[in-house]
Amino acid sequence: xxxxxxxEDQVNxxxxxxxxVKCTYSVSGNPYLFWYVQYPNRGLQFLLKYITGDNLVKGxxxxxxxxxxxxxxFHLKKPSALVSDSALYFCAYDRGSTLGRLYFGxxxxxxxxx
Amino acid sequence: xxGVTQTPRHLVMGMTNKKSLKCEQHLGHNAMYxxxxxxxxxxxxxxxxxxxxxxxxxxxxxxFSPECPNSSHLFLHLHTLQPEDSALYLCASSAxxxxxxxxxxxxxxxxxxxx
Numbered sequence: 001x002x003x004x005x006x007x008e009d010q011v012n013x014x015x016x017x018x019x020x021v022k023c024t025y026s027v028s029g030n031p032y033l034f035w036y037v038q039y040p041n042r043g044l045q046f047l048l049k050y051i052t053g054d055n056l057v058k059g060x061x062x063x064x065x066x067x068x069x070x071x072x073x074f075h076l077k078k079p080s081a082l083v084s085d086s087a088l089y090f091c092a093y094d095r096g097s098t099l100g101r102l103y104f105g106x107x108x109x110x111x112x113x114x
Numbered sequence: 115x116x117g118v119t120q121t122p123r124h125l126v127m128g129m130t131n132k133k134s135l136k137c138e139q140h141l142g143h144n145a146m147y148x149x150x151x152x153x154x155x156x157x158x159x160x161x162x163x164x165x166x167x168x169x170x171x172x173x174x175x176x177x178f179s180p181e182c183p184n185s186s187h188l189f190l191h192l193h194t195l196q197p198e199d200s201a202l203y204l205c206a207s208s209a210x211x212x213x214x215x216x217x218x219x220x221x222x223x224x225x226x227x228x229x
Contacts, residue, residue: 032215034217036220041222041225042222042223043118043204043220043221043222043223044157044204044206044220045220046217046218049215049217051215090157092157101162101170102157102159102218103156103159104157105156106154
């Protein structure tokens with residue numbers, strides 16, 4: 001079955017340290033990959049996406065992600081974490097059908113402590 | 115976040131009630147989506163509308179009935195729900211045609227509790 005996996009339910013990082021939220025995919029063909037963030041009692045906010053081209057994608061709020069085809073990964077990174085980055089992060093894919101259909105991972109709760 | 119609005123933000127209903135969720139997008143998009151977010155489960159796509167036409171029903175029970183009168187508005191009509199339907203219901207929209215490369219923009223969600 002095709003899917004994305006977020007192997008860590010929880011990631012804890014000290015403020016100022018680099019952060020990584022992991023995502024691996026098992027999708028045939030050339031998937032489109034997305035990262036979204038959800039703050040408490042809010043909807044999902046788009047961070048970045050990989051469609052094609054440069055494997056390093058830069059997004060909102062200083063986040064970036066690297067598409068690695070050989071490792072089937074699309075990890076989200078930020079060089080220096082902020083307490084305000086604490087939220088629930090979702091990786092998602094689209095198989096490239098005619099109409100957008102996003103399939104989400106289970107989410108990773110990121111906590112940045114001061 | 116104000117590009118996609120949802121009302122009400124919270125809803126408590128009994129199993130015999132009928133209620134509706136409303137979504138409105140102010141982004142000029144033509145595709146709209148309903149998702150269900152339950153505790154401990156991934157977000158589940160429920161319905162997709164493109165230019166007011168339903169293009170996807172992801173095996174959703176008939177007690178959920180969507181309506182899309184125009185490209186800016188999307189409703190989810192609820193009747194005879196079950197307690198396991200309690201969840202956060204998220205609406206999203208994307209640009210013209212709703213192709214796979216388009217970004218979906220989400221509303222804040224309606225927190226539904228079924229007693």
